[in-house]
Amino acid sequence: MPSSAPTFDDLLAGAKSSAVHLELRDTYYSNPRFEAWQRGERVDWNDRASWWRPFHQQIADAVGRGVRVRRARVVSEPVTQYIRWEYYQTRANLAAGEDVRWLPRAAATELLLPVNDFWIFDDEVIELHHFSGAGQFLRDEFSAVPALVKQHAAAFEQVWDNARPHDQYEI
Numbered sequence: 001m002p003s004s005a006p007t008f009d010d011l012l013a014g015a016k017s018s019a020v021h022l023e024l025r026d027t028y029y030s031n032p033r034f035e036a037w038q039r040g041e042r043v044d045w046n047d048r049a050s051w052w053r054p055f056h057q058q059i060a061d062a063v064g065r066g067v068r069v070r071r072a073r074v075v076s077e078p079v080t081q082y083i084r085w086e087y088y089q090t091r092a093n094l095a096a097g098e099d100v101r102w103l104p105r106a107a108a109t110e111l112l113l114p115v116n117d118f119w120i121f122d123d124e125v126i127e128l129h130h131f132s133g134a135g136q137f138l139r140d141e142f143s144a145v146p147a148l149v150k151q152h153a154a155a156f157e158q159v160w161d162n163a164r165p166h167d168q169y170e171i
Contacts, residue, residue, distance in 0.1 A: 005142040011121045012058050012067075019062060021071040021119045022156050027082040028135040037085045045091060056096040063097030071098050072159045074113065076105045079171050082135075087171050094166065101163035111158045120153050 012019055043051045059069055071093060075083050090100050117129040126149045130138040143149065163169075 006125070008119065008127060008140070009058065011119070011125055011127065012062055015062055015067045015121045016065075017067060017122055019067055019069045019119060019121050020153070020156050020160075021069075021117075022114070022152075022159060023071065023073045023117050024113060024115075025117065025131060025135060026076050026080045028131065029137055033089070034082065034085050037088065038081065043089075043091075048095075051092055052095075053092075056092055059093070059096035059098055069096075069098045070156075070160060071100045072103060072156060072163050073100070074103045074105055074108055074159060074163075084171055087169075090166055100166040101160060102166065102169035103159050103163035107162060108159065111162070112155065113159070114152055114155050118152055120149060120156065123149060123153055125149065126152055 006014075045051070063069055073083075073086070079087070087102075093100055117131070119127040121127075125142060125144050128141040128143070130141065132138055
């Protein structure tokens with residue numbers, strides 16, 4: 001792709017039919033919301049203004065345009081504290097219109113999985129996320145190479161088909 005690669009915001013805003021996200025890590029970089037949760041602070045789900053973020057609005061806008069947004073998470077069990085927090089926060093993703101599923105890593109043994117988390121938009125463009133071993137975000141890489149997109153899309157579908165819907169997965 002050209003050096004002026006689109007941003008996630010551009011790709012989601014331009015999506016016409018689908019956006020899929022695969023998460024493969026058990027921990028990511030810390031952030032203030034995770035740290036607050038670790039201290040015992042909880043979201044007041046009745047106060048939408050306190051937890052609704054621009055990201056949620058972007059997802060809701062895409063879903064409103066007819067874009068199917070799916071997220072699958074492959075997780076080790078027992079889950080890490082970070083995954084417990086993500087599970088708790090998934091309520092916001094669902095409220096925005098995402099469909100979220102969970103696949104225990106032990107149930108993924110027969111699947112060939114990519115090494116990086118990613119988003120795929122309309123089966124045309126992939127945004128690969130690169131993280132350090134400790135979960136610090138390093139960079140994103142964008143590609144529209146059909147074979148690469150197709151390979152990752154197939155991996156996502158395998159995970160999706162084997163994963164449990166959020167309301168059927170318990171941590």
